[in-house]
Amino acid sequence: MPRWPELGALARSVERLLLPGVCLLCQQALAATDDDALICGLCRSRWQPIPPPLCPRCGDPLHLGLACRLCVAWPDGFRTARSAVWLDGSARRAVHSLKYDGWWRAAEAMADAMRPLPPLTGGASLVPIPLGARRRRRRGYNQSERLAAALAARTGGRVEEDLLHRRRETPTQTRLTPEERVANMADAFSASPEARGRRLVLVDDVFTTGATLAQAAAGLLAAGAAEVHAVTFARARQTVG
Ligand SMILES: [Zn+2]
Numbered sequence: 001m002p003r004w005p006e007l008g009a010l011a012r013s014v015e016r017l018l019l020p021g022v023c024l025l026c027q028q029a030l031a032a033t034d035d036d037a038l039i040c041g042l043c044r045s046r047w048q049p050i051p052p053p054l055c056p057r058c059g060d061p062l063h064l065g066l067a068c069r070l071c072v073a074w075p076d077g078f079r080t081a082r083s084a085v086w087l088d089g090s091a092r093r094a095v096h097s098l099k100y101d102g103w104w105r106a107a108e109a110m111a112d113a114m115r116p117l118p119p120l121t122g123g124a125s126l127v128p129i130p131l132g133a134r135r136r137r138r139r140g141y142n143q144s145e146r147l148a149a150a151l152a153a154r155t156g157g158r159v160e161e162d163l164l165h166r167r168r169e170t171p172t173q174t175r176l177t178p179e180e181r182v183a184n185m186a187d188a189f190s191a192s193p194e195a196r197g198r199r200l201v202l203v204d205d206v207f208t209t210g211a212t213l214a215q216a217a218a219g220l221l222a223a224g225a226a227e228v229h230a231v232t233f234a235r236a237r238q239t240v241g
């Protein structure tokens with residue numbers, strides 16, 4: 001039996017054995033320069049940034065100079081949302097690894113990609129989107145919290161885990177208009193009075209329609225937050241129809 005001081009070293013070597021020596025996404029051997037990152041440099045280089053021109057508010061690409069419809073129903077104090085990359089190919093697989101396969105350390109490579117997003121400058125207060133209790137139990141962790149923690153480590157910001165709470169699970173909302181989606185999410189979140197007067201940055205893995213972020217922002221603003229921004233790793237392409 002090992003003595004107690006040796007248990008830490010033992011745990012580390014067990015972790016090394018359990019970690020794949022290969023990239024989570026492409027299964028190629030990780031180079032020494034990839035460090036403990038789990039996602040190799042080549043896979044990361046395939047992640048596609050969202051090309052400008054962007055809607056100054058929700059960060060979705062503007063088409064043919066038309067006004068953006070996606071963020072028309074957002075509450076006033078919800079100022080900006082930005083995403084690092086499109087939800088395509090290897091970025092989609094990274095999200096899947098983080099969300100469904102238990103690879104929470106994929107959050108580190110994803111946070112690297114999010115780091116330059118404008119709402120994160122200046123030591124932001126990061127608010128992860130909470131999971132419903134049932135999903136959280138099943139998954140063992142909240143992927144948004146893991147992303148927020150990795151971002152805090154990179155930007156000097158801090159994670160505010162207790163500001164925002166989910167009141168209920170929200171039904172799926174594909175097939176609804178942007179306005180209907182925001183209404184569908186009404187009162188889904190509540191926030192602590194400690195949000196009062198503060199500039200807060202919501203963190204989530206994917207921007208799909210923005211409705212979840214808008215409703216979380218509404219919860220923070222109702223509790224007195226001065227302004228709310230949002231960052232996500234990936235963004236789903238809107239189907240315009
Ligand atoms: Zn790879």
Ligand SMILES: [Zn+2]
Pocket residue numbers: 055056057058059060068069070071072
């Ligand atoms: Zn917009």
